[in-house]
Amino acid sequence: MARVIFHVDLNAFYASCEELKDPSLKTKPVAVGSLSKRGVLSTANYIAREYGVHSAMPVYEALKKCPDLVIVQGDYAYYRSVSSQFFDLLRKYTPLVEPCSIDEGFMDVTETIKRYKRPLDLAFQIQDDLYDQLRLNVSIGVAPTKFLAKMASDMRKPKGITVLRKSEIPTKLYPLPVEAIVGLGKKTIPLLKEKGILTIGDFADDQNKEFIFKALGKNGYALWMKVHGKSSDQLEVSSSRKSISLSRTFERDFYTMDEVLNQARLLTKELSQKMIRDGQMGQLISLSLRDTEFHNIVRSANLGTYTNSFPVMDQAIQNLVETYFEPIGYRHIGIHMGSIKNQEQVHQQPTIFEEVVPDTERILDTLNRQLQEKAFFKASDLLKKENRNE
DNA sequence: TCTGGGGTCCTAGGACCC
DNA sequence: TCTGGGGTCCTAGGACCC
Numbered sequence: 001m002a003r004v005i006f007h008v009d010l011n012a013f014y015a016s017c018e019e020l021k022d023p024s025l026k027t028k029p030v031a032v033g034s035l036s037k038r039g040v041l042s043t044a045n046y047i048a049r050e051y052g053v054h055s056a057m058p059v060y061e062a063l064k065k066c067p068d069l070v071i072v073q074g075d076y077a078y079y080r081s082v083s084s085q086f087f088d089l090l091r092k093y094t095p096l097v098e099p100c101s102i103d104e105g106f107m108d109v110t111e112t113i114k115r116y117k118r119p120l121d122l123a124f125q126i127q128d129d130l131y132d133q134l135r136l137n138v139s140i141g142v143a144p145t146k147f148l149a150k151m152a153s154d155m156r157k158p159k160g161i162t163v164l165r166k167s168e169i170p171t172k173l174y175p176l177p178v179e180a181i182v183g184l185g186k187k188t189i190p191l192l193k194e195k196g197i198l199t200i201g202d203f204a205d206d207q208n209k210e211f212i213f214k215a216l217g218k219n220g221y222a223l224w225m226k227v228h229g230k231s232s233d234q235l236e237v238s239s240s241r242k243s244i245s246l247s248r249t250f251e252r253d254f255y256t257m258d259e260v261l262n263q264a265r266l267l268t269k270e271l272s273q274k275m276i277r278d279g280q281m282g283q284l285i286s287l288s289l290r291d292t293e294f295h296n297i298v299r300s301a302n303l304g305t306y307t308n309s310f311p312v313m314d315q316a317i318q319n320l321v322e323t324y325f326e327p328i329g330y331r332h333i334g335i336h337m338g339s340i341k342n343q344e345q346v347h348q349q350p351t352i353f354e355e356v357v358p359d360t361e362r363i364l365d366t367l368n369r370q371l372q373e374k375a376f377f378k379a380s381d382l383l384k385k386e387n388r389n390e
Numbered sequence: 391t392c393t394g395g396g397g398t399c400c401t402a403g404g405a406c407c408c
Numbered sequence: 409t410c411t412g413g414g415g416t417c418c419t420a421g422g423a424c425c426c
Contacts (some may be wrong), residue, residue: 056403060391101426185424247395298420
């Protein structure tokens with residue numbers, strides 16, 4: 001029995017939120033982004049898009065295209081609160097709602113639509129309801145799988161409603177350019193084009209199956225199934241966050257270890273506070289550094305226990321900086337915590353050790369030992385390299 | 391005036407074990 | 409003497425999404 005999935009997508013969400021706060025923006029080209037020298041845009045409203053302005057575009061470039069562009073500093077706490085009202089409204093219609101980002105989600109309305117004369121009446125009602133209650137426009141895609149619903153909601157924006165039945169895949173989906181497939185990005189598209197795969201129809205063609213599986217691996221297989229209408233219609237209604245991070249690109253580059261240590265410490269402090277506020281603890285901490293050449297490195301330390309304590313996180317990050325810093329310029333620093341759990345989950349966890357809450361001293365000892373080991377391995381790597389060069 | 395920030399998922403390679 | 413073959417776990421890197 002086929003399910004009926006809606007993909008509901010808020011149009012130009014951040015920009016729309018800013019228009020709610022200041023209605024005079026509605027008639028102007030508006031973008032939300034960071035105002036710093038190295039900032040890029042998160043979202044542009046539809047007036048700005050007519051100038052060729054789009055998300056991820058550097059601010060200086062957007063201003064070249066549209067000198068009158070109004071750039072607003074993002075107010076993400078506000079967007080999150082509007083977003084949660086959006087999902088609350090969707091849940092009035094069915095508990096089967098899967099948020100997939102701050103501004104879009106899936107609904108399984110297989111049962112709900114049975115109460116409506118025509119299936120699309122529900123989609124129109126949700127659209128009107130969102131506008132009446134929150135003054136927000138959405139596009140809705142209606143299809144039997146999540147992937148097809150997502151593709152459908154992209155077909156008509158803003159404020160569209162698009163149905164994509166399995167039987168309509170060849171006529172509605174296959175003529176679209178291959179770039180339209182969600183899950184193929186700027187690295188993979190050129191590979192496909194080189195092979196003459198230009199449309200979704202080409203991608204779905206049996207003749208290209210082998211190449212796609214080989215070149216794109218598991219993802220290729222999954223996408224190939226998706227464009228044939230064979231993919232998941234099961235919603236994940238409750239899923240918890242798996243990681244949390246904080247990162248910043250600085251207005252100028254940092255060249256000394258002291259500067260990197262200081263900035264890393266500030267970010268770590270902020271992240272620890274955020275985790276304590278959200279009641280979350282993590283086990284795997286990582287430092288990421290982006291240099292002036294745009295090379296990224298990520299280095300991790302396993303803390304051996306769940307924590308959100310600043311002294312512990314700080315010690316680990318300082319160790320990582322001291323071990324991996326190179327005398328080059330860095331433009332971006334990030335702190336990341338993986339293996340996240342809720343505080344309650346951590347404390348409920350039965351342990352075979354007597355001590356349930358490990359003391360900070362012991363963790364610091366572990367970290368220091370890890371640091372010494374890393375320094376040792378780094379030194380022995382260097383020795384090996386030198387020996388090879390001889 | 392070169393290129394954000396917060397996420398998820400996959401892959402490759404090495405260590406380690408039997 | 410010229411080098412097993414899985415399986416699993418961990419780390420690093422990177423593609424992609426909004």
